[in-house]
Amino acid sequence: MRKLLNIIVLLALVLGLLLAVSGCAKKEPKKLTVWVPARDAYIGPDEQKKAQEEWYISQAFRRFEKANPGVTVELVAQSDAAASHQLFKAAAVAGNAPDVGVLWSGQYIFGIKDAIRPIDDLVPKADLEGLVGWETVREDFKPDGKILGYGAYAVTLCFMFYNKDLVQKAGLDFEANPPRTMADFDAALEKIKKTGVLPMVFDESFPWFNLQVAVYWWYQLSGPDRIIKDCLGEEKFSEDKGLLAMLDYYHALWKKGYVNRDAATSTDYWAKFLQGKAAMTAGISTTLTEALAALGDENVGVIAPPDMDPNSPYATGRVVGGTGGAVVVSKNSKNPELAVKLISFLCSKPESLELLKHQTFVPIRKDITPAEMGYAPGSVQEKVFTYKDNYIYFVDNILTPGVVDEYYKLVPLVLVGKMTPLDFAKAMDAKAAELKK
Amino acid sequence: MHPRRGPRHGTAPCSLRTPLTRRQLRQRQAILSVLPVIVVLLAIRAYPIVTAAAKSLTNWNGLFTSDFVGLANYVRLLKGAVFWKLVRNNFVLLLNVPIQVFLGLVVAVLLHERVWGWRFFRSLYYIPQIISAVIIGYLFRTLFSMDGPVNIVAARLGLMPVPLEWLGDTATALGVIVFCLVWSSLGWMAIVFMGGLSAIPDSVFEAARIDGAGFWRRTFQVAVPMLARVLEYAVMLSIVWTFTGLFPFIFSLTRGGPGYETTTLDYMIYIKSFVSGVNLGEACAIAVLLLVIILALTVVEMKATNAVEDWSE
Numbered sequence: 001m002r003k004l005l006n007i008i009v010l011l012a013l014v015l016g017l018l019l020a021v022s023g024c025a026k027k028e029p030k031k032l033t034v035w036v037p038a039r040d041a042y043i044g045p046d047e048q049k050k051a052q053e054e055w056y057i058s059q060a061f062r063r064f065e066k067a068n069p070g071v072t073v074e075l076v077a078q079s080d081a082a083a084s085h086q087l088f089k090a091a092a093v094a095g096n097a098p099d100v101g102v103l104w105s106g107q108y109i110f111g112i113k114d115a116i117r118p119i120d121d122l123v124p125k126a127d128l129e130g131l132v133g134w135e136t137v138r139e140d141f142k143p144d145g146k147i148l149g150y151g152a153y154a155v156t157l158c159f160m161f162y163n164k165d166l167v168q169k170a171g172l173d174f175e176a177n178p179p180r181t182m183a184d185f186d187a188a189l190e191k192i193k194k195t196g197v198l199p200m201v202f203d204e205s206f207p208w209f210n211l212q213v214a215v216y217w218w219y220q221l222s223g224p225d226r227i228i229k230d231c232l233g234e235e236k237f238s239e240d241k242g243l244l245a246m247l248d249y250y251h252a253l254w255k256k257g258y259v260n261r262d263a264a265t266s267t268d269y270w271a272k273f274l275q276g277k278a279a280m281t282a283g284i285s286t287t288l289t290e291a292l293a294a295l296g297d298e299n300v301g302v303i304a305p306p307d308m309d310p311n312s313p314y315a316t317g318r319v320v321g322g323t324g325g326a327v328v329v330s331k332n333s334k335n336p337e338l339a340v341k342l343i344s345f346l347c348s349k350p351e352s353l354e355l356l357k358h359q360t361f362v363p364i365r366k367d368i369t370p371a372e373m374g375y376a377p378g379s380v381q382e383k384v385f386t387y388k389d390n391y392i393y394f395v396d397n398i399l400t401p402g403v404v405d406e407y408y409k410l411v412p413l414v415l416v417g418k419m420t421p422l423d424f425a426k427a428m429d430a431k432a433a434e435l436k437k
Numbered sequence: 438m439h440p441r442r443g444p445r446h447g448t449a450p451c452s453l454r455t456p457l458t459r460r461q462l463r464q465r466q467a468i469l470s471v472l473p474v475i476v477v478l479l480a481i482r483a484y485p486i487v488t489a490a491a492k493s494l495t496n497w498n499g500l501f502t503s504d505f506v507g508l509a510n511y512v513r514l515l516k517g518a519v520f521w522k523l524v525r526n527n528f529v530l531l532l533n534v535p536i537q538v539f540l541g542l543v544v545a546v547l548l549h550e551r552v553w554g555w556r557f558f559r560s561l562y563y564i565p566q567i568i569s570a571v572i573i574g575y576l577f578r579t580l581f582s583m584d585g586p587v588n589i590v591a592a593r594l595g596l597m598p599v600p601l602e603w604l605g606d607t608a609t610a611l612g613v614i615v616f617c618l619v620w621s622s623l624g625w626m627a628i629v630f631m632g633g634l635s636a637i638p639d640s641v642f643e644a645a646r647i648d649g650a651g652f653w654r655r656t657f658q659v660a661v662p663m664l665a666r667v668l669e670y671a672v673m674l675s676i677v678w679t680f681t682g683l684f685p686f687i688f689s690l691t692r693g694g695p696g697y698e699t700t701t702l703d704y705m706i707y708i709k710s711f712v713s714g715v716n717l718g719e720a721c722a723i724a725v726l727l728l729v730i731i732l733a734l735t736v737v738e739m740k741a742t743n744a745v746e747d748w749s750e
Contacts, residue, residue, distance in 0.1 A: 083711040089499040111715065114500045205694055262583035264695050265604040402715040405708065413696045416605065434513065435715065 033098040037081035044359040056358040097330035105136040105326035106397030118146035122340040133323030151323030154361035158212035158320040166279040185306040201278035203269040204412040212282040215395035217308040218246040231400040233436035238425035247421035264412040289360040321391035406431040493721035510722035533618040541626025563624035574689025607698040633667030669742035
């Protein structure tokens, strides 16, 4: 009897222990680590001046944690967005890449696809239908390519800002008659120059104008397939007439004195534009608020670049842009389902609208209207919003890694005439051939 | 026989019990003292160097591709024009070393001789050394921009009717970088020389002065020969620094541009590793070549110093 009692007590103890262990296992918190660039993504320029808890993304993570008890999300702000791709790679090799990384879309993630978990099986159908930008995260831009992430956090659009006062002083009205042909554009720049005002200002030490505006002409003349073939060494940059024509015009802008002489080395173009020292510049949608605040709502206008080939399928009022960012799940993640759930949460309509309170973004959701964003009919913001339906994807995200770096480095030399367009194209061919090996 | 009183010859256990001489003991102590440092150095210096050398023979993409390609990375680099431009840039930037040495020596002798206000100037010269290199880079970028103070002052003085784009031309951009390096390191160089000068008795300088030696003779015919080893140390460190430590200056001042005109070898390693990241094997090959260049220059410099010391003896 006593023996039986001992056995029962022992069994009860073992059972209790097992229950306790299983209880602990159930309550074990799940943790997601997320890398976010410290600028130009979920963390806006104004937010950087605030405490981290006040950032939109920190608050969004807290809301996600509240909606998913037992889950914690750790934010790691990456200071250098470009370098974060390599750091992501290095972390993946070491086996400790974050669960989620906010990187750049297109070739930037294709180049590190070995470190990324495809999420075709995890993305909700509603997201596939309700969000834009999936083409930028499908492997090698193929319609049936594996989905390497969400094309998030926003649609970034590039266009030309102009100072209405300075343009009107030259007798021009870009609202009623925006320059749509290159001849019109040249004539407008010449008129502005004659008033003693610098027609355009930009910094090409990193070739922003080239990447935000000039590549539009290349895309228009050559098309994306040709550009990709050039990069892969299947065709030659030096035989790409579209590229050469774009570069000729790019240099001509500088040669004719339509842009600041120190464009290849300067770093203060934006300040100069905001100070009213130049009539036009290239810019992106996220900087619109700053321009409106500095120059006044009535004094800021935006136009799409003129067309180099009006008959091109990529012509008529398009702008360079797209979902330049990509939110990916690493292969090291132990909770890929939860990681996708977090990304989907960030892309939800309430979160998108909340994000838009912190930064001037064009949303990636198809169901958000300009009115919901508080844009008045006919406003500059509404005009920018309309570009969303008519953009060509960032060309520098199409150029392959290695080739794009050579492009960044050498194209400023073409602007200031230290390299001919043909020599530039040959250098690009050499790089493409080197990478092909 | 008690085992502990066994024969003292012929067996290994007995030789272990042989008492160590004082010299052997000191040697062991010395080895044991430096062993932790050697182990740490092997772990944090030798291991990465060996790994980089091994990876330089592969097509490592930073991820899981790392196939052996032999010397292909080296051949491609040495055949390409860009690599030689980087080497040229590094050698041009070496100009900062003799300028630094000359000015550092002059400043050090002046401070050593306690000219009027020497305490103030000693602190003043050292200030750039405690400012972040990135801030110094941005400072010089602003100073030498088209609308910057240098062009404004030059225009007001009538020296340059048309503003010069200092950072847009290879020669002037490299010149600005050399100036920046000299400005930021002059204080360090002066302090190093002052340390060397403090070991020279004041009577030596006093005697030279009594013999009628002026400032320049005291500096170059008295101080320099007695500072041979300090000079060697300072020059060697400056050369190594010029090849490996300019990244923050280049990054903030020119970003290596225009084109590759001011890109240095260490900056290229950054570009290949963290910007492009396509072929980290090639980045490793540049690192290995950089190491070889530095070692060669160090050997040359050490031999030159030995020769100078022989002459002075």
